[in-house]
Amino acid sequence: MKIDASLPKDIDVTQIDARAIEAAGYDGLWVEETRHDPFLQVLEALQATESVTVGTSIAVAFARTPMTMAGVAYDLARHARGRFVLGLGSQVRPHVEKRFSMPWSSPAARMREFILALRAIWTAWQEESRLDFHGNFYAHTLMTPFFSPPPHPAGPPPVYLAGVGVRMTEVAGEVADGFFVHPLTTRRYLDEVTLPALARGRARAGLTMDGFAVVGPSFVAVGRDERELEAAVTATRRQIAFYASTPVYRPVLELHGWGGLQSELTRLSKEGRWEEMGGLVDDDMLNTVALVGEPAKVGAELVAKLGDVQTRTTFYPAYDADPALISELLAHTRER
Numbered sequence: 001m002k003i004d005a006s007l008p009k010d011i012d013v014t015q016i017d018a019r020a021i022e023a024a025g026y027d028g029l030w031v032e033e034t035r036h037d038p039f040l041q042v043l044e045a046l047q048a049t050e051s052v053t054v055g056t057s058i059a060v061a062f063a064r065t066p067m068t069m070a071g072v073a074y075d076l077a078r079h080a081r082g083r084f085v086l087g088l089g090s091q092v093r094p095h096v097e098k099r100f101s102m103p104w105s106s107p108a109a110r111m112r113e114f115i116l117a118l119r120a121i122w123t124a125w126q127e128e129s130r131l132d133f134h135g136n137f138y139a140h141t142l143m144t145p146f147f148s149p150p151p152h153p154a155g156p157p158p159v160y161l162a163g164v165g166v167r168m169t170e171v172a173g174e175v176a177d178g179f180f181v182h183p184l185t186t187r188r189y190l191d192e193v194t195l196p197a198l199a200r201g202r203a204r205a206g207l208t209m210d211g212f213a214v215v216g217p218s219f220v221a222v223g224r225d226e227r228e229l230e231a232a233v234t235a236t237r238r239q240i241a242f243y244a245s246t247p248v249y250r251p252v253l254e255l256h257g258w259g260g261l262q263s264e265l266t267r268l269s270k271e272g273r274w275e276e277m278g279g280l281v282d283d284d285m286l287n288t289v290a291l292v293g294e295p296a297k298v299g300a301e302l303v304a305k306l307g308d309v310q311t312r313t314t315f316y317p318a319y320d321a322d323p324a325l326i327s328e329l330l331a332h333t334r335e336r
Contacts, residue, residue, distance in 0.1 A: 001303065002027035002312040003333055006057070006217070007045060011036045015048035024327060025334070028053030030087070030314060033060055039072050046080050055085030057314075058162045058180060062090055062110070063100040066117035066138050074122060074149060077157040087180060088115070089162035092248060108167035110137045115159055115175045122156035125149050160213060164249055166197045173201020178213030183316050184243040185216075186288050187305055189252050195309070214309060217316035219290035222298050222329055229293070232319055236290050238278035239318030245269040245277065258285060295325065299332030 005026045008017045021029045029045060029052055031038045038056045045054045061069065073086045090096070090111055096104045113135040124131035124143055128151065131143035160178035163169045164185075172179040179198055181190065195214075202209055221236040223229030243249055244258075245265035253262045261280060268277050291298045291305070306313055315326060 001307045001310055003330060004028040004030055004053070004215075004312050004314045006314055006316075007031045007041060009035060011041060014041050014044040018045035018048040018052075018054075022049045022052045025330065026052060028055065028085075028312065030055055030057035032057060039076065042076055042084065043079065046076070046083065049083075051083075053083050053085060054080065055160070056087040057160075058087045058089035060091045060096075060100070061088040061114050062096045062102055062104065062107075066114050067121060067140060069114075070118050070121040070125075071149070073118075073157055074125060077154045078149075078152040080157070081154050084157045085160055085178070086157045087160045087162065088176075089180070090168065092246070105137075108165070108171050111161065111168060112171045112175055113137050115161070115171075118159065119156070119175075126151045126155055158213075160215065165251060166193065169194055169197035170201040170204070173198035173212070174205045175201075178215055178311070181214060181216030181310065182243075182249070183217045183219050184240065184249050184289060185252055186256065187309075188288075189255055190309055192255065193251070213311040215312040215314075216310065217314040218302060218306065220298050220302070220315050220317055220329065221286075221290050221292045221319075222295050222317070222321070222325055224294060224325065228322075228325070232317065232321070233286065233292060234278065235319035236292075236317075237281040237286055238274070240281050240286065240289055241265055241277035242269075242274075244281070256285070256288065261285075295329040296332045299329055299335065302333055 003026055005021045007014065007029050018029060031041045031045065033056065038059050042054055042056060076084045090107045093104045096102050117133050117135060117138045117140055120133040121131060121140060123129060125148055131140055133140040158177035160180055161172040161176040162180035163172055164182050169179065181194065199209055202212060219236055221232035223232050244253060244262055247266065250259060250262045253259050265277050265280060286292065291301050315329060317326065
């Protein structure tokens with residue numbers, strides 16, 4: 001299992017942060033789409049590094065068309081020479097409609113078609129063939145030589161898709177090269193829901209799970225003493241509660257009998273009572289979702305919990321963790 005890092009959000013020091021991540025010994029780095037355009041940061045990170053994988057985790061697919069996404073990803077793949085991964089996600093309906101002013105409907109079916117359209121466009125460019133994609137949501141039938149980028153040796157990038165629900169997970173298995181596990185998940189949910197859904201999607205495409213990547217962040221709450229650990233646990237409870245208040249993650253909670261908690265957290269979030277929400281995440285939920293303890297303990301448990309399932313993982317401290325402490329966690333994880 002490879003260990004990656006998330007690129008910090010400060011766009012003014014992207015290259016400095018990217019070099020530091022590579023120098024620290026991580027295998028890859030991921031760029032989120034939050035306050036800045038992720039592809040600009042990916043480009044800077046690629047320019048500043050030599051060996052790490054660099055990818056989006058995630059770029060919002062439905063904020064763009066397949067053609068606009070295809071263009072930037074194809075160019076980054078050319079520049080990266082095999083180090084770029086296009087990670088996609090759907091976002092939720094209010095953001096797609098109210099923030100991006102883009103259409104929303106049938107997200108799993110739309111995402112399937114989005115990725116198929118991407119691949120059709122890339123094939124037309126890479127093989128210099130006719131573009132003729134027709135779908136229910138997208139149609140791409142015009143591509144003249146003037147607008148066609150030339151083929152390049154790296155070819156199109158691998159596509160990873162994020163999801164939680166069964167239908168989106170099946171789509172990932174069918175049309176993507178990898179799957180992003182959300183941090184609000186559990187090993188039981190992976191075994192009973194996620195992995196079987198991915199396998200069904202792969203089978204639909206006539207494929208097996210061989211070579212398919214399962215990646216994603218893992219909640220870690222680490223500390224060397226009681227003071228550090230208490231602060232880490234408090235922040236982690238709050239972050240778990242924040243995610244759990246969103247209905248899209250309810251299936252994970254219901255599998256463990258926590259469905260009622262999801263409704264209560266949603267109510268509190270609508271009332272703006274954010275400080276109270278973390279207190280509702282009890283020790284059982286905390287230790288099921290997150291890895292808690294000293295760096296050596298967390299490193300060992302992380303490998304034992306996910307080493308046979310995930311291809312890559314990223315430490316997700318939901319607090320401003322001491323960099324030296326995370327470096328210690330990385331070292332202990334590498335030992336396993």
